Amino acid sequence: MREFDLIARYFSRPVPEGFLGAGDDCAVLPLVPGRQCVVSTDSLIEGRHFLSEVDPFSLGHKSLAVNVSDLAAMGATPAGCVLSLALPHVDESWLSEFSDGFYRLANEFDCPLIGGDTTGTSHGIMICVTVFGHITPGTALLRSAARSGDDIWVTGSLGAAHVALKLLQGDLARNDSLLEKTRPMLEQPWPPVLFAAQLPGLAHAALDISDGFLQDLGHIVKASECGAHIVFDHLPIDPSVRGLPGEMVEEAVLSGGDVYQLCFTAPVKHRNAIETLARQFDTPVTRVGTITDSGGLVVETLDGRRLTPSNTGYQHF
Numbered sequence: 001m002r003e004f005d006l007i008a009r010y011f012s013r014p015v016p017e018g019f020l021g022a023g024d025d026c027a028v029l030p031l032v033p034g035r036q037c038v039v040s041t042d043s044l045i046e047g048r049h050f051l052s053e054v055d056p057f058s059l060g061h062k063s064l065a066v067n068v069s070d071l072a073a074m075g076a077t078p079a080g081c082v083l084s085l086a087l088p089h090v091d092e093s094w095l096s097e098f099s100d101g102f103y104r105l106a107n108e109f110d111c112p113l114i115g116g117d118t119t120g121t122s123h124g125i126m127i128c129v130t131v132f133g134h135i136t137p138g139t140a141l142l143r144s145a146a147r148s149g150d151d152i153w154v155t156g157s158l159g160a161a162h163v164a165l166k167l168l169q170g171d172l173a174r175n176d177s178l179l180e181k182t183r184p185m186l187e188q189p190w191p192p193v194l195f196a197a198q199l200p201g202l203a204h205a206a207l208d209i210s211d212g213f214l215q216d217l218g219h220i221v222k223a224s225e226c227g228a229h230i231v232f233d234h235l236p237i238d239p240s241v242r243g244l245p246g247e248m249v250e251e252a253v254l255s256g257g258d259v260y261q262l263c264f265t266a267p268v269k270h271r272n273a274i275e276t277l278a279r280q281f282d283t284p285v286t287r288v289g290t291i292t293d294s295g296g297l298v299v300e301t302l303d304g305r306r307l308t309p310s311n312t313g314y315q316h317f
């Protein structure tokens, strides 16, 4: 199959009015009057970011999910995306499922696929997605914007993706029912995009949890030149991992990556508004701690035990 046939068959679904999609030298994306453009890109490399055995529908879903998650982390609204693919060979059933997974999420979040690039490679599959979004000028949720006294919030739950990965890698003893419960969280994350787009004006700092809760919150602490106090017992531990040995739960919750939920800080006076917004968008939110003046990042249990995890999260190199 030739490159152009492949693009026409799998990556040229209709785009909304006012857009120009695949087929010309560039895509065209209408600008939203009075808003700023927000851009992010993420790559997924076979063997590093996904296992070769992963089902292609999930991979298509996740390729876009990890990108819209970055838009959510800024409080931005998705506007469109482009997809670059490097493939070792043309496998039509793989392409068909991959594109179905990708388009499902693109439709869900009104983030049309408007272009990309397709090439062969003598290495594994490489997927690069760039997303465009928009936001009211000056309202992006920056990592540097946390203030002492802010509440620290987490959306969704923590730990399940990490446990699924450990099961798939054989680092945890085989447990089919646990894998069945946790695997969707690893392979098909749903970042809280609609909720997040309403956070500007309510929240101060935000980021998405991709490399591990502690490591990622550490970025806010560093950029905002503050400290953070976390109550371990208040963290939203995913129900599927609660029954595991304590040390495994701690590692999964504090250091497990691939979550694609948000950690954000907000002034105490916005508690009610945030809870109302969360109900409105069906997004679970949990208050897990407080931003402090200084003192670094401290995690304590309610009975005063201080946790110092040995593994602080995913290392890319």
Ligand code: ADP
Residues within 6 Å of the ligand: 007, 011, 012, 021, 022, 023, 024, 025, 026, 027, 083, 084, 085, 113, 114, 115, 116, 117, 118
């Ligand atoms: P060029 O020769 O300018 O690099 P291409 O032949 O790579 O153009 O791409 C032709 C058209 O198909 C372009 O509009 C491009 O945006 C689109 N396209 C290529 N690959 C993809 C893809 N994986 N997903 C969506 N659109 C794609």
Ligand code: MG
Residues within 6 Å of the ligand: 116, 117, 118
């Ligand atoms: Mg090209």
